Amino acid sequence: MTDRRAVITGIGVVAPGGIGTKAFWDMMMAGRTATRAISTFDATPFRSRIAAECDFEPDKEGLTPQEIRRMDRATQFAVVSARQAVEDSGLEFDVLEPHRRGVAIGSAVGCTIGLETEYVVVSNGGRDWVVDNDYGVPQLYDYLVPSVFAAEVAKRCDARGPVATISTGCTSGLDAIGHAAALIEEGSADIMVTGATDAPISPISAASFDAIKATSPNNSDPEHASRPFDRDRDGFVLGEGAAVLILEEREHARRRDARIYAEIAGFANRSNAFHMTGLKPDGREMAEAITRSMRAARIRPEDIGYINAHGSGTRQNDRHETAAFKLSLGHRAYRVPVSSIKSMIGHSLGAIGSLEVAACALALAHQAVPPTANYTTPDPECDLDYVPRTARDADLDVVLSVGSGFGGFQTAMLLSRPGWTA
C-alpha cells in the first residue's frame, strides 16, 4: 500500500475577533479576548449573558442577498471560510478532476438560529404545538438537516467525491478533519475541503446551557470570563465561528509545489461510555485517544512541542484533561506548553475543533504558541504549563490538539511540521 498522507495547504477562518487567518493569528498572538455581552438578542432573562461573537458582515464577505436570505449564519460561516481556504491553497478546481475531491464539514448543533427564529413565527411565539404551516419559509428544511453545510460547500467547490457532514457534538471539528484525512489516506479522495461551523448564540442554546450551569455567569466582566485552567473559572463562554482547511494528498501538494502548513500525523477518537455531560477526573479515555493517535504515527511524548487543549473552562474538564495529558505523556506533560484558545474566542461547540486545528497549523508555520488568556491564579488540581496570557516562540515539530464533548466523545489529533519524520 502506498504511503498516502494528508497535508494542510489552505486555511480559512471566521472567528470572533477577526475574519481571515491573519486577524485570527494576530489576535491570539496578542492574547486579546473576543468575549463580550451578547448583542444579537436580548439576553436579560438568562443566567449567562455573554458570548464570543463574530463581527461578520455577509455582504462584505461576498455573499449575495439571496444567499444571505437562504443560508443560516452557520452555513454562511462555512461557505465563506471554505472560499478563503480554497483561495489560500492556490488550487484551481476547474482544472482538477472533481471526483477526486470531497467535503467533510463538522457541526454540533446545525442551523439553530434559523430553526429557532422560524419556530417562533410558525408556533405563534411558542404557544402552539401544532405549528402553522402557512408561515414556513422555503428554506426551512435546510435549517433542519445539518447535511446542508457539506452540500453548500461541495456545490461551490464542485466536489463530486465523498461529501458528508460530521456531527459528533463538540468534537465535530476534529472528527470531520480526521474523517477527511482518512479518506485521503485510503485513496477515496486527493483533496478534501474540511472543517466545521457552528453559530449557536441564540436563546435556545443559552437556555440549554443555563439549565445545566455549564456557561459562565460572569456577566459583569465578559472580557475575562473565559478562564480555562484558572482557579476562578466558572464555566465556558459560548462562541461561534468556522474554520475550513484544504487537506491534500502529500504528493499531490508537492507536485504543484504548494505551501504546506502541516501534515495530519495522527488521529484517534474514543468514548467514555460514562455520561452524556459528566467526566471522570481520571481522563482515561482521552488519554487512550492520545496514546492511540501517537502510536499510529510512531510519535513519542518528547516529540510533542505544544498541546492545544480542549480547555473549556469548566472545573471537571480542566481536571479531566490535565489528568489525560499526564496519563498519556508521562513526565513530558509537565514540560510541554498547554494552552486553550477558548480563553480568547470562546467555545463554538463543533466549530471550535476546526479553529483549534487551524491554530495548530499556524503555530507550526509561525513556530509560536498561543497563550491561555485570563490565566492568573493557578489551580492546585491543574499543575501544567498553561502558557499564561502571553504567546511564546517555540521549536515545534509536532503539536497535539484534543477535544472533549457531550456524549462522552474524546478526540486527539497530531499535526507535524512538513518534512518532519518520526
Add this chain to the structure above:
Amino acid sequence: MSAVVTGLGVVAPTGIGVERYWANTLAGRNGIAEITRFDASSYPVRLAGEVRDFDATEHLPTRLTFQTDRWTQFALCATEEALRDAGVHPLADSGLGEYEMAVVTASSSAGNEFGQRELGRLWSEGPKHVTAFQSIAWFYAATTGQTSIRFGMRGPCGVIASEQAGGLDALGQARRVLNAGAKLVVSGGTEAPLSPYALVCQQATGLLSGSRDAARAYLPFDPDSAGYLPGEGGAILIVEDEAGARERGAPHVYGRIAGYAATFDAGGGSELRGAAERALADAGIRAADVDVVFADAAGLPELDRAEADALVALFGPCGVPVSAPKTATGRLYAGGSSLDVAAALLTIRTGLVPPSVNVRPDSRYRVDLVVDAPRALPVRTALVIARGYGGFNAAVVVTAA
C-alpha cells in the same frame, strides 16, 4: 479485512422487531396511514409511516426515556435487539474489549419532538422552563452518545449526516473503523421526523406528497408519482470483522458489506451511477453479478427518471429486479437507507425479494420493479442505493457470506 453483519435490529412503521418487520414487508402490508401523533388536519401532508404501539418504557428505564428523544429511543431499542441477535448481549460475556466496540450512526434531523417541546417552553414560559436534558437530547450526536453509554462501548464514535444517504455512509464509516482496529461496530441509523415543526420543515422542500389516499400517495416509478411521504424508525446493524465474528462463534452472519462508495452532484443526479459503479468496483464485482437492487425510489418523476436511467445504464432495460420496500414505510431518512440494507440482508437470507407496495410501475422507466408479491430468487448479491437531499449519493453492495 472483511466486514460482515452479524446482528439486526429494526423499528419500522411495518413492525417493531426484525421478525415482524420482515413478515409484514413480505406480505406487502402498508405502514402508511393518517398521522396520529398530532392533529395534522391543517397540513398539506397528512399521511406518514408512523411506528405505532412503540412504548419506550417497555424497552428503557424511565430515567433514560426522560432524557432522550423518540429517535434515540428507537435506536436504543433496535441496538438491544441487534446485539442480542449477534449473540453479544450482555456485552460483558462477549470477550470484546471496551475500546474495540464502536458506535457510528447516521442522523438527519435529530431530536425533533424533544426539541420542539423545549423551544415551546422557552418561548412561551421563559428560559427557566427549559429542561436540563435539552442540551443532550436535541443534538445530532445524542443517539451515538447514549448508545455508547448504555452498552459500555468506548471505541471510536461517529455521527454522519447526509440525509437519506446517511445510513449507507455510516456503514462505509463502520468498515473504516473496523479497518483501523475495532472489532465490532454498532451502525445504521434511525429517524423520528414527525413532530409538527419537523413536518413543516420537510413540507418546505415541495417534495412531499399531498395525497389523502394512503394506498396512492408514495408511488415511485408509477405514472401517478407526485412526491414522497416521510416515515419514522430505522435499523441498527452490528458490523464485525469476519474473522473475529467466526472466531467468537457469532450465531449467524447475514452477509458482507462488500462494497461502498459515495458521490455528490448537487441534486442533478449525474453522479448516482458513479456511486453505484464505484461500490461494485470496491466489491470487486460486475453489474451482472448483482441479483437485486434496493432503489432510492424518490417518488418524484424527475428523480425517479434519474435513478431509472442510472439503473438502465448499469444493468440494461429491466436488467435486474428492483425493490422499494420503503413504499410501505415512507422515507425514513437516515433510518431509511439503514432499513434498506437490513431488507437486502434479509432477502439474501430468505431468498425472497420483498414487493414494492401500492405501485403500478410505469413501463417507460424500464425498471423491473418487484410488485404485488415477493419474488422467490436465489440472491447472493444486492446493491442498495440512497440519495440525500441536496445531492448526496451513496451505494452499498452486500453479498452472501
